[in-house]
Amino acid sequence: xMSQNEIAISAQGxxxxxxxxxxxEGVDFEVKTGSIFALLGSNGAGKTxxxxxxxxxxxxxxGNVTVNGFDVxxxxxxxxxxxxxxxxxxxxxxxxxxxxxxxxxxxxxHLKNPHPVADDLLKRFxxxxxxxxxxxxYSGGMRRRLDIAMSLVGKxxxxxxDEPTTGLDPEGRMEVWKIVKELAGSGTTxxxxxxxxxxxxxxxxxxxxxxxxxxxxxxxxxxxxxxxPPAKVEYIEKQPTLEEIFLAIIGKKKxxx
Amino acid sequence: xxTIKNYFFRDMxxxxxxxxxxxxxxxxxxITVTIMPIMFMLLFVYVFGGAIKTGTDNYVNYLLPGxxxxxxxxxxxxxxxxxxxxxxxxxxxxxxxxxxARSTVLWGHVLTSLVSNAxxxxxIILVALMMGFRSSAGVLSWLAVAGILALFTLxxxxxxxxxxxxxxxxxxASAFSYPIIFLPFISSAFVPTQSMPGxxxxxxxxxxxxxxxxxxxxxLSNQPVGNEIWVAIAWCVGIMLVAYIFAMRAYQKRV
Ligand SMILES: Nc1ncnc2c1ncn2[C@@H]1O[C@H](COP(=O)(O)OP(=O)(O)OP(=O)(O)O)[C@@H](O)[C@H]1O
Ligand SMILES: [Mg+2]
Numbered sequence: 243x244m245s246q247n248e249i250a251i252s253a254q255g256x257x258x259x260x261x262x263x264x265x266x267e268g269v270d271f272e273v274k275t276g277s278i279f280a281l282l283g284s285n286g287a288g289k290t291x292x293x294x295x296x297x298x299x300x301x302x303x304x305g306n307v308t309v310n311g312f313d314v315x316x317x318x319x320x321x322x323x324x325x326x327x328x329x330x331x332x333x334x335x336x337x338x339x340x341x342x343x344x345x346x347x348x349x350x351x352h353l354k355n356p357h358p359v360a361d362d363l364l365k366r367f368x369x370x371x372x373x374x375x376x377x378x379x380y381s382g383g384m385r386r387r388l389d390i391a392m393s394l395v396g397k398x399x400x401x402x403x404d405e406p407t408t409g410l411d412p413e414g415r416m417e418v419w420k421i422v423k424e425l426a427g428s429g430t431t432x433x434x435x436x437x438x439x440x441x442x443x444x445x446x447x448x449x450x451x452x453x454x455x456x457x458x459x460x461x462x463x464x465x466x467x468x469x470x471p472p473a474k475v476e477y478i479e480k481q482p483t484l485e486e487i488f489l490a491i492i493g494k495k496k497x498x499x
Numbered sequence: 500x501x502t503i504k505n506y507f508f509r510d511m512x513x514x515x516x517x518x519x520x521x522x523x524x525x526x527x528x529x530i531t532v533t534i535m536p537i538m539f540m541l542l543f544v545y546v547f548g549g550a551i552k553t554g555t556d557n558y559v560n561y562l563l564p565g566x567x568x569x570x571x572x573x574x575x576x577x578x579x580x581x582x583x584x585x586x587x588x589x590x591x592x593x594x595x596x597x598x599x600a601r602s603t604v605l606w607g608h609v610l611t612s613l614v615s616n617a618x619x620x621x622x623i624i625l626v627a628l629m630m631g632f633r634s635s636a637g638v639l640s641w642l643a644v645a646g647i648l649a650l651f652t653l654x655x656x657x658x659x660x661x662x663x664x665x666x667x668x669x670x671x672a673s674a675f676s677y678p679i680i681f682l683p684f685i686s687s688a689f690v691p692t693q694s695m696p697g698x699x700x701x702x703x704x705x706x707x708x709x710x711x712x713x714x715x716x717x718x719l720s721n722q723p724v725g726n727e728i729w730v731a732i733a734w735c736v737g738i739m740l741v742a743y744i745f746a747m748r749a750y751q752k753r754v
Contacts, residue, residue, distance in 0.1 A: 297592075323598045347597075
């Protein structure tokens with residue numbers, strides 16, 4: 243048995259239907275404090291629904307869900323003290339500048355020194371040059387970085403990232419991966435959802451696959467790999483993937499500069 | 500939980516700062532809410548004014564209360580718009596997953612509505628002064644005018660909240676205000692109701708705008724307000740309470 247404070251999130255028998263359509267039909271999982279947990283699932287599997295329940299935005303129909311030891315249904319206020327959500331769609335204020343967005347969140351988190359906190363995050367996320375431009379002028383990748391930066395204000399111990407890299411180009415994806423790895427390195431618990439196995443593979447300590455309303459498998463990557471069909475050795479001419487082509491070209495450009 | 504309550508007003512201040520920035524950064528809002536009523540005022544005073552018989556020698560004095568109500572009715576359609584946009588974007592989910600009272604978001608919009616409408620009312624009064632508006636009202640009467648305008652703004656703001664929360668499209672969110680903007684035209688705001696045909700006159704004399712306009716006009720010209728002020732306050736408070744209840748219901752449904 244693990245002690246209570248080693249478990250950041252626990253869900254047991256989690257069920258949720260929209261109207262009469264069941265989405266979650268008894269979901270069970272546990273996330274250890276300080277680990278990266280990836281929830282893998284295809285479109286419409288119910289990943290966002292789970293994140294919303296964990297972040298107290300949505301109430302489950304039944305099942306026990308605790309976050310940092312607090313029940314999400316009966317103690318949502320306590321849960322919100324220690325979490326931070328980066329939703330599937332960027333939650334930045336488009337009319338405010340990047341800096342203003344960060345300062346606003348710092349003020350709402352009642353930090354003593356919002357300005358230096360904002361400056362620091364802008365620097366960390368490579369947004370210093372764009373700091374005083376409205377977020378509506380940001381590219382998708384910049385917006386996502388600002389979005390994640392906003393979630394880090396006040397150093398919450400548990401962070402939800404709902405499909406943090408969907409819609410980003412390969413470079414943007416890798417930037418986000420780097421951020422997530424740094425986060426985990428500093429002891430933050432990360433709960434992320436993704437549609438890509440390679441992303442889960444890159445980042446997660448534990449992976450759970452959500453399918454047809456249930457977690458069909460969960461475990462470490464090594465445990466999961468045993469369940470996959472064995473790798474076959476075949477000799478075929480391998481075309482470079484778009485990602486490889488892209489990175490090669492970008493790399494060359496950077497060398498030229 | 501205790502700390503959340505202690506921070507309520509500070510958080511609301513942050514929300515106010517946020518939407519005031521939204522307002523100041525959209526020229527469209529500023530133009531529609533202040534310039535349009537000012538254009539109406541210019542049009543009525545310098546184009547139609549000569550033909551309108553109100554029994555006063557200073558038509559700007561007669562007209563100003565109605566213009567102020569039109570400005571407020573236009574202003575609150577933007578409250579609905581801003582709320583609607585917030586509901587569509589992820590930013591609301593971010594706020595709701597943070598340790599702040601959820602109603603701060605809503606009250607932030609309501610406060611913004613009060614502040615921004617107060618600003619446009621002051622601007623319009625300044626322009627009216629340049630156009631020859633004069634008032635012999637004392638401090639108390641001005642305070643009463645401010646109070647009634649604030650009540651009117653609050654009443655309409657809660658209607659705007661219902662619209663912003665339940666609209667399906669941006670247009671829907673602001674369209675509700677057109678009939679309200681139109682109400683002053685079928686009231687004693689621009690011409691005395693005596694000149695209107697029977698049924699129109701009956702409507703004009705019994706709708707809320709007339710009593711509010713009459714009260715403000717009486718206060719500004721130092722005339723006795725009589726019962727009209729109570730009718731006006733009753734309308735505003737009544738509308739506000741009903742709208743508040745429905746707005747809260749719409750809010751519970753959304754979050
Ligand atoms: N508010 C809602 N009302 C009705 N059905 C909903 C609602 N929200 C989600 N659903 C349905 O629930 C199912 C799960 O949705 P959810 O957004 O949780 O999936 P997801 O795994 O996040 O998908 P995606 O990868 O596309 O983001 C989908 O079939 C979706 O259509
Ligand atoms: Mg989703």
